[in-house]
Each structure stands twice: as structure tokens, then as C-alpha cells.
Amino acid sequence: MAELAVELGPLKLKTPVLAASGTFGFGEEYASLVDLQNLGAIMVKGLTLEPRAGNPPPRIMETPAGMLNAIGLQNPGLAGFLNKELPRLRYYGVTVIVNIAGDTEEEYVELAEELSKTEGVAAVELNVSCPNVHKGGILFGTSALLLENLVKKVRHSCRLPLIVKLSPNVTDIAEMAFVAEKHGADIISSINTLKGMYIDVARRAPYLGNITGGLSGPAIRPVALRMVFEIYKAVKVPVIGMGGIADVDDALQFFMAGAAAVAVGTANFVHPPTIPSIVSGLRSYMEAEGLTALEEIVGIAHR
Amino acid sequence: MLSVARVIEKEELAERCYYLLLLEPRLARQSMPGQFIHIRVGESYMPLLRRPFSVAGASPESGTVQVFFRVVGGGTRLLSALRRDDSIDCLGPLGNGFKSGRVTGPSVLVAGGIGVAPLLFLARCLVREQKKVILFYGAQSSGELLPVKRFLPSGVEINLAAEDGSTGYAGTVTAAFSEAVERGLRVGEMFACGPRPMLKEIVGLNRQKWSFPLQVSLEENMACGVGACRGCAVAVKGSGESAYQRVCREGPVFDAAEVVL
Numbered sequence: 001m002a003e004l005a006v007e008l009g010p011l012k013l014k015t016p017v018l019a020a021s022g023t024f025g026f027g028e029e030y031a032s033l034v035d036l037q038n039l040g041a042i043m044v045k046g047l048t049l050e051p052r053a054g055n056p057p058p059r060i061m062e063t064p065a066g067m068l069n070a071i072g073l074q075n076p077g078l079a080g081f082l083n084k085e086l087p088r089l090r091y092y093g094v095t096v097i098v099n100i101a102g103d104t105e106e107e108y109v110e111l112a113e114e115l116s117k118t119e120g121v122a123a124v125e126l127n128v129s130c131p132n133v134h135k136g137g138i139l140f141g142t143s144a145l146l147l148e149n150l151v152k153k154v155r156h157s158c159r160l161p162l163i164v165k166l167s168p169n170v171t172d173i174a175e176m177a178f179v180a181e182k183h184g185a186d187i188i189s190s191i192n193t194l195k196g197m198y199i200d201v202a203r204r205a206p207y208l209g210n211i212t213g214g215l216s217g218p219a220i221r222p223v224a225l226r227m228v229f230e231i232y233k234a235v236k237v238p239v240i241g242m243g244g245i246a247d248v249d250d251a252l253q254f255f256m257a258g259a260a261a262v263a264v265g266t267a268n269f270v271h272p273p274t275i276p277s278i279v280s281g282l283r284s285y286m287e288a289e290g291l292t293a294l295e296e297i298v299g300i301a302h303r
Numbered sequence: 304m305l306s307v308a309r310v311i312e313k314e315e316l317a318e319r320c321y322y323l324l325l326l327e328p329r330l331a332r333q334s335m336p337g338q339f340i341h342i343r344v345g346e347s348y349m350p351l352l353r354r355p356f357s358v359a360g361a362s363p364e365s366g367t368v369q370v371f372f373r374v375v376g377g378g379t380r381l382l383s384a385l386r387r388d389d390s391i392d393c394l395g396p397l398g399n400g401f402k403s404g405r406v407t408g409p410s411v412l413v414a415g416g417i418g419v420a421p422l423l424f425l426a427r428c429l430v431r432e433q434k435k436v437i438l439f440y441g442a443q444s445s446g447e448l449l450p451v452k453r454f455l456p457s458g459v460e461i462n463l464a465a466e467d468g469s470t471g472y473a474g475t476v477t478a479a480f481s482e483a484v485e486r487g488l489r490v491g492e493m494f495a496c497g498p499r500p501m502l503k504e505i506v507g508l509n510r511q512k513w514s515f516p517l518q519v520s521l522e523e524n525m526a527c528g529v530g531a532c533r534g535c536a537v538a539v540k541g542s543g544e545s546a547y548q549r550v551c552r553e554g555p556v557f558d559a560a561e562v563v564l
Binding site: 023029030054055058066067074246270271272 | 304305343348349350351352353394524526528529531532535536537538546547
């Protein structure tokens with residue numbers, strides 16, 4: 001049988017299909033709907049040191065083949081996560097990657113430090129790309145200098161595999177990936193949402209409570225794919241590709257562009273068993289093509 | 304919780320307001336008044352997201368559930384084109400429904416527009432519990448009012464309101480209900496569903512004047528429908544993370560005393 005387990009540098013995953021941060025909550029929400037054993041990992045909802053209430057509604061709006069969201073990192077904070085969510089995730093037996101965000105370098109460092117001491121966390125994903133908060137977050141992901149300083153500091157205090165999730169809202173994402181790798185990222189994940197907006201014509205005003213939001217879904221897939229393609233050329237560390245993936249064909253495009261694993265986001269909302277169906281689709285594809293490992297096609301579009 | 308339902312009946316019962324009868328025995332067995340089903344209206348990416356609809360009735364005996372919807376955009380337009388025997392992808396039943404307590408007075412339901420849907424289901428359950436049920440139901444005009452009598456057991460008192468004065472009380476359903484209270488209507492418990500401005504007014508009046516036990520069923524844009532995305536937030540009294548709750552998960556029915564509309 002085709003081998004679906006992958007090794008992304010120091011991170012071993014049962015399958016190469018992950019649930020993208022913010023789209024799978026803390027696992028519990030989908031536990032009765034999706035066989036979590038198929039998930040390479042759950043990248044949990046962005047976590048901050050203190051609990052956050054999130055942005056005022058409306059927080060989401062559908063757009064052509066996509067959606068805008070401006071949740072604003074609503075989360076229970078580190079203590080809430082450790083006491084309530086993590087034990088439940090461990091009970092499900094699913095690999096847990098914790099997406100962390102902060103207003104300051106110190107907050108990221110403290111989160112990484114605390115999570116490194118915690119059993120049951122497989123990796124930390126540095127969120128430097130959330131477009132929906134007004135401090136920290138995306139600022140770190142849109143300035144090469146700020147990113148360099150942040151990754152350096154977090155790397156120093158983080159004993160877990162370190163993933164840096166990049167923002168597409170930059171001129172040259174490959175440069176950001178290069179900076180992240182140079183200063184200690186073990187893995188790059190890309191992309192986060194594209195900043196966008198919607199205007200309510202009847203009210204003559206922005207629709208979202210936060211004014212702008214992050215665009216996701218199939219609408220962004222060609223952009224995400226191109227960025228993964230460029231990042232693959234710029235770095236040696238593995239890339240987790242994401243952005244509008246909804247079926248096995250989409251996933252294969254990302255592998256061929258250079259992703260060593262993929263994550264599914266918005267499609268989980270539309271069809272909760274998307275990840276298991278992509279996993280089984282990959283298995284069939286590998287068998288049909290005579291592949292023993294997916295590695296054989298990673299980046300093949302560059303050759 | 305994912306299942307495929309078959310369309311048994313589809314009918315336009317009022318201006319742009321449709322009735323769907325779906326065959327899906329599990330949904331019919333499990334659905335409670337106030338819960339919703341999250342329907343994927345098509346296979347394409349346009350529209351992309353599912354659409355939430357309150358369950359308007361469920362019959363475990365016949366294995367059917369009822370849904371009402373009003374055509375407001377692309378998703379509901381596609382639904383309105385469904386035909387008998389078509390299949391639709393349903394996720395549900397989801398959310399928390401109405402909780403009816405032991406009360407001394409009648410159960411009063413206040414419905415605005417298509418918001419009547421979950422209250423029809425509730426009314427039938429309350430009647431089964433031998434409760435006295437009074438419905439206030441309003442819309443812009445008589446043409447937009449669903450023929451609710453057809454979906455209610457005898458014994459439910461129905462009070463209609465049309466803002467253009469074309470039938471029943473001439474004015475909003477909130478005004479119709481307020482006047483009835485002023486004239487001495489007894490209210491043991493109260494349930495409301497309708498557009499947000501209407502609910503806001505009722506919740507405000509209840510806080511200032513009546514203090515009836517009141518539950519409201521809320522509507523909000525949803526993505527996942529299961530609580531994962533935190534997209535359908537409603538403000539609640541509290542602090543920190545609990546300043547917002549999820550309409551899909553903690554709701555869609557909330558105690559009016561807890562939400563900030």
C-alpha cells in the first residue's frame with residue numbers, strides 16, 4: 001500500500017493532509033463528523049497568551065468562490081488551551097500543531113517557551129500573517145526585518161519544530177520564506193488569507209465589523225499555488241501548501257509545485273470530510289501512478 | 304450528521320417564500336424545535352458556503368422534515384429551483400433549540416417574516432404538551448405571509464399583522480403584540496424569531512417593560528455551522544473570550560437576557 005506518512009524535517013506526520021488553523025477549531029467541533037485519524041495534524045485556532053474576544057460581527061461574508069473572514073483571533077488564551085482544549089485533542093490521538101500569535105515579540109517567545117514544555121504539542125506555527133488584528137501579527141510577516149528578529153528570538157526559546165506561516169500580502173513571498181528559513185524556521189506554511197473587503201451598497205459602508213477581512217477558498221488557489229512554487233525555489237526547508245484546496249486534484253497541484261504536505265481550510269466548512277477524501281484520493285493516485293512515496297512528485301513541476 | 308435528503312414537495316407559499324418537505328429519517332428523528340440544518344445548495348463553488356435553515360417541522364413517523372425559506376440571494380434562488388426527487392446535502396440537526404419551562408400562563412410566539420419557521424415547529428410541540436399557544440405573526444404585506452394555519456394544530460390562536468394594513472393588525476408584529484399586552488394579554492413564556500431590528504426592539508421592550516421569560520432565535524452569516532470558525536458571533540454579557548458566543552453552537556436560540564443585540 002502507498003505510504004502516506006511524511007517527514008517534514010523534524011516533524012513526522014501520519015498523512016500529508018492537515019487542517020489549516022482557524023478552520024477546524026480545536027478539533028472537538030468536527031470530532032463527530034470527520035475521522036480525525038486521517039488528519040496529518042490539526043493546526044489549531046490561533047492562540048494568544050491571554051484570551052481574546054475577537055472582532056465585532058459581522059465577521060464573515062461570502063464572495064465569488066470564496067469567503068472573507070475577520071474573526072480577530074477569538075481564542076481561550078494559553079491557560080484555557082492547556083487546561084481544556086489540549087487534553088481533549090490528546091484524547092482524540094491527533095497530532096497537534098499550535099498556531100501562535102502576539103502583539104509583541106515577547107508574547108510569541110513566551111508562548112513558544114510554554115508550549116515547548118508541554119506534552120502533546122508536535123510543533124508551533126508562528127502566525128505572522130493574520131490580517132484581522134491591529135497590532136503584531138501581520139506586521140511581523142510583512143517586514144523582512146521584523147520577521148528576522150521575531151524568528152530569531154522564537155527559535156531561541158522554542159524546542160519544538162518551528163513552522164512560519166507566511167502572509168501573501170507582500171511583494172515577494174519567496175524573500176520572506178528565505179528570511180524565515182535563514183533564522184531558524186524548520187518548515188514554511190503558506191499562504192494565509194489575502195486581505196480584502198466587501199461594501200454593503202445599501203448601507204454605503206464596509207460590511208465587515210473589522211472593515212477588512214481575509215479572503216480564502218478556491219478563489220485564492222492560483223495565487224497560493226504560484227507562491228508555493230516560488231517559495232520552493234527559494235528555500236530548502238519543507239513547505240506546507242494551502243490556499244483554496246478542496247479536492248485531490250488541487251492537492252496534487254500543490255505537491256507538484258513543491259509542497260511536502262498540504263492543508264485544507266475553507267473546504268472543511270463546505271464539506272467536512274474533505275480531508276479524508278483527499279487522503280484516500282492521494283492513495284489511489286499513488287497506486288495508479290506506481291508511486292511508493294509522495295516525495296517522488298514534490299516539486300516535480302519545476303523539472 | 305451529514306446526510307442526503309430527498310425533496311418530496313416544494314411549493315411557493317407566499318411572495319418569494321418557499322416550503323420544502325424533505326425525506327431524511329435521521330433528521331426527522333433527531334431535530335428539535337429551534338435547531339437548524341446546514342444545506343449545501345449546489346456542487347459548484349458559487350455559492351461556496353452552506354446555508355442554515357431552521358427546521359420548521361419534523362415527523363419521525365413519516366421520516367420528513369419541513370423547511371421554509373425566502374429567496375434573498377443566489378443560494379436561496381438555487382434552492383427555489385429544486386424539484387421533486389432532487390437530492391440535497393444536509394448537515395444537521397445543529398445548534399441548541401428552544402427550552403420550554405413550566406409556566407402558568409400561555410406560551411406566546413412572536414414571528415417576523417420567514418422567522419416564523421422554527422416557531423411553527425415549536426408551536427406543535429407546545430400544543431402536544433397541553434400548553435395554550437398564541438402566535439403573533441407579521442410581515443410587510445399579506446402577500447408575504449405564509450398560510451401558517453395549514454401547518455399548525457387547531458387550538459393555536461393566530462394573530463396576523465401586515466405593515467401595509469392589507470390584513471390583520473395594521474402595523475408591525477411587535478406593535479401588535481405590545482398592544483395585546485397593554486390590553487391585558489397574559490404571557491407565561493415568550494419565544495421570538497425574525498429580522499434583527501425586530502428582535503432588538505422586542506428584547507429592549509421586554510427589558511424595560513415586561514420582563515417575560517423570553518428566548519430569541521438568531522440568524523447570522525455562517526461558514527462551518529458547527530462552531531469551528533467563530534464566524535457567527537453574537538455579543539453576550541460577559542468579558543474576555545465569552546464576550547461573543549457562536550450563533551451556530553451556543554445558539555441559535557438564546558435567552559434574551561444574555562444577548563446584546
